[in-house]
Amino acid sequence: MHILQSKHTKLSQKEAEELLAKLNISKAQLPKILFNDSCLPEGCEVGDIIKIERKKGDKTVVFYRVVI
Numbered sequence: 001m002h003i004l005q006s007k008h009t010k011l012s013q014k015e016a017e018e019l020l021a022k023l024n025i026s027k028a029q030l031p032k033i034l035f036n037d038s039c040l041p042e043g044c045e046v047g048d049i050i051k052i053e054r055k056k057g058d059k060t061v062v063f064y065r066v067v068i
Contacts, residue, residue: 005039006039006052006053006054006055007052007053008039008040008041008050008051008052009041009050009051009052009053010040010041010043010044010048010049010050010051011048011049011050011051011064015049016048016049019049019064027047027049027066028066030049030064030065030066031063031064031065031066032065032066032067032068033050033065033066033067033068034067034068035067035068040067044067045067046067046068047066047067048066048067049064049065049066049067050064050065050066050067051063051064052064052065
């Protein structure tokens with residue numbers, strides 16, 4: 001991982017279910033990220049949910065993507 005690259009973390013099955021319930025959405029409604037994206041952590045499979053943490057000034061902004 002490069003120092004300027006945002007932190008990408010694969011959510012566990014339980015974390016993914018809690019996130020989808022909290023947001024009241026399905027996986028199909030999440031933005032997509034390609035399976036062959038070089039930013040993805042090792043061991044990601046199609047259908048996994050990825051948490052992306054980006055630093056913006058002194059704040060951390062969180063995004064979620066589903067692997068396709």
